[in-house]
Amino acid sequence: MDTKTALLDSAETIARQRGFDGFSYADLATAVGIRKASIHHHFPTKAILGQAMMERYRLVFEDTLSELAKSKHLADGQLRGYIDIYRDALQGGKTICLCVALSSDRNSLDDATLREISHFHDASLKWLETLFETAQTDGSIKNLSESKLEAASCLALIEGAQLMAHASQDVTTFDNAVALLLSRLTN
């Protein structure tokens, strides 16, 4: 496999468990099977690696979301799919969304990476807002309020649910937190 991809994969996996400060070049070297110094050939600095990691994550996520929007035409199905993405990302409480994981060690991230995170949040909010707009016409979600607020509330709920599930290392925590949101879906 491509070494650069393998490095990003390892970095993402560990970062999602332990944050950006939670992995070192030494960790990646061991995981990938090359020497620590060789990583600098692919990613001159850790900041560049972080940025690349976050950008790739965002692009894959955006792709997943647009696929989801294509495959499910009703808002409730889309939201269920969206929640499932975050639930699956938990892997039983072991890992969390990269975005949530990096939010904590903000201080050790450079501006470019921070911008990637903002970008990610903005894109998520926009996608959810569209989803709730759809719901207002197809009626597949109950008790609707203003789409912008629904989106903000929804994202915060899901990210918080993930954070708590990670803290307790238990998916049930996630399931309990999103249960009421899911109960608003008609299908």
Added chain:
Amino acid sequence: MDTKTALLDSAETIARQRGFDGFSYADLATAVGIRKASIHHHFPTKAILGQAMMERYRLVFEDTLSELAKSKHLADGQLRGYIDIYRDALQGGKTICLCVALSSDRNSLDDATLREISHFHDASLKWLETLFETAQTDGSIKNLSESKLEAASCLALIEGAQLMAHASQDVTTFDNAVALLLSRLTN
């Protein structure tokens, strides 16, 4: 001022901005005005300091909650107060609840501190559950579902809102996320 208290204060302040790995004994030494090695006299290891910090935080928080429950008798007032605590804790996006901040660098925390965090979550959930039970009799919150799920959902929402507000360094993010929850309060 008592040095030990000053150390805990500084540690808490920085930890709430940058996480547990975000502050060093050197940082605390500078902040408090003693030498780095002298901190070990008060807290032999960083793990012990972390534990003490989290325990104090939890105790103060529990105290605040019981005061809140005494001063406001209706559930909506209590919930508004609860949300305000988290909103104030943000200080415009600069700091977050210690519990949210530490959830991220789980790996560098010892078992005792992790147990303190669990303890904190459990206490919060229990308090909120009681709040929603109260709401079912006083009718001050609309559209009530099962109290346990309401509590889980509420805590996840607020913690997620705080995380996102911290990421964007903007309280508006928090306000948007909790707006729909607040709209369910009758007063």
Added chain:
DNA sequence: CATAACAAACCTACTAGCAGGTAGGTAGTG
């Protein structure tokens, strides 16, 4: 076809700086 040139990908060996932690000494106080 042989070989020289080049670059990509990796290596060993090293640096400076910071982390938490230790050893052992000192000033003040009951």
Added chain:
DNA sequence: CACTACCTACCTGCTAGTAGGTTTGTTATG
């Protein structure tokens, strides 16, 4: 005398990053 609270000086281990050399495969040229 003993204790608390602090000090200087140091240690080990880890971090990201650097310098410079080796291997390997491709590509251009006599």
